[in-house]
Amino acid sequence: MTADSAQRIVMGDVEVIRVVEWQGPFAAAGELVPSAGEETWKDNEDWLAPDHWDPESDRAVMALQTWVLRSGGRTVLVDTGVGNGRERPGAPQFHHWQGDFLGHLERAGVRPEDVDVVVNTHLHADHVGWNTRAADDGDGTGGGEWVPAFPRAEYLVPAADDAHFGPDNSYGGGRDLADRFVYEDSVAPLHRAGRIVLWDGEHRIDEHLTLESAPGHTPGSAVLRLSSAGERAVFVGDLLHSPVQILDPAHNSCFCLDARAASVSRRRILGRAADERELVVPAHFGGSGVAEVRREGEGFGLAGRGLGVRR
Template sequence: MERIVLGDAEIIRVVEWQGPFAPAGVLVPGVAAEHWKENEPWLAPDHWDPSADTCRAALQTWVVRHGGRTVVVDTGVGSGRERPNTPQFHRREGDLLALLAAAGVAPEEVDTVVNTHLHADHVGWNTVDRDGAWVPAFPNAAYLMPAADHAKLAALAGATAPTPAGDVPQTQLDEWRLMFADSVLPVQQAGQAVLWEDEYRIDDALTLEAAPGHTPGSSVLRLASHGERAVFVGDLMHSPVQLSYPTCNSCFCEDPVEAAASRLRILGRASEKHELVIPAHFGGAGAAEVHRAGAGFAITRWAG
């Protein structure tokens, strides 16, 4: 477990998996091969394997403790999920709860779960299987979910062909429906889901803010404590190469124009306010301070 202290806040990084993830040109298709090579000195080996031209990534959860509150930020893939069209996630057997326990975090003490967006690898441990039924994994927590993502998934879950999803492949629609059924709807049925939009203040130190594009409801979580700051950016970036080329999206971004605009805005503020940037999936160090560098940004220091 890696721990970062900011002001009165403790941030704990809980890694379920770390390793090679996808070809660089597939994950961030807008970045040319020569640009990966130009940035090799700081991308390799933790974030990019030049010999295989493969990005390294992590499946991880962040825990924030501040002012007596315990917050879990994103909950990974889950265990035993039916994801037949995503081999990395299909019937995966992980144990985030055991990893949290090793970090000293019991499910009962978690009072807030933040899903930065509602993709399958950010909501899986929202629930656990109890006697054949999916129930909230954190029984005393409010689960903060972006209303825009929930509206999209709820519409798809109740839709019959033709769906309202335009050119989205049927396999993707099927996966979204499975994910909604096992990781989102049970939380709502238990009365623990809080759907929010635009901005949501958790307390004086923690605020959620919409950052759409990756999904309609993608969001970031801002932390401020005694003049020190961090921003949990979810899937705003999948690789640190996107700092150098911030208009380049990952292949998973649903609205490329909005995603790039959100990335530029959030990174710009992080640079100006010296916020520690904490993405969901960086495969080496999990967080970084950044500064402006030409048309993009660069690493001031790594953390976590």
């Protein structure tokens, strides 16, 4: 899939647009999901490759992407990618990243002034970068003061993540210098501009869209539920990085801050998705970008062969 690819489906009264900025082999499979042994990947190679695993390099295939929801006459973005020109020590793949995120959105029919709501499922670097842009240009590279990239939007941020990664908790407890940079260039400017809305537990966006806490990956990690005219989906952020975590929800990514809580949230969200036939939409899946799940023993399996949309 090329970076300019955009997929569109309609679920009830909500249009869903997938905008892909980048997709390809990313992290070593054994490092991304440490508890999923080599045999897990090999035993499932027939459907993991090539969209979710590259056997030759033994790297997980992932995507940087944003989901655009048109609901109730408003335009909602789910996560905003890496952002351009950011200081990301310790994350060389994101350090001084240069992409054409706003261009991808515009080619999908979305201009910055069209966006009404931005959802950050959590406050990791690759989910908040285009919350802001440099004030002296339009592509985030000019080095000026950081200002909201979507000037009319309200930004919905989990309160628990804002507390954890913000100055009150010394930027994630000072464990990672990158957390401070992320907060200062992609979150603090929203506070200064009065565009941020902090929420906890549950937050209803409109009659079709509801945010719900699913902690573990980060303290405030959230999922966004879509329900319209009998169609259902759940945008799970980084609750899942790879389909192998569907097979066994105990498998955490190396980025989960609270492994036990993340596993509990993952099992709960997948269980409901299987029972209510919610389409599961993770932040970074390659291929079609979505999954249908069913209960299978103590874990879950994929409905049908591989990943796909019901249509």
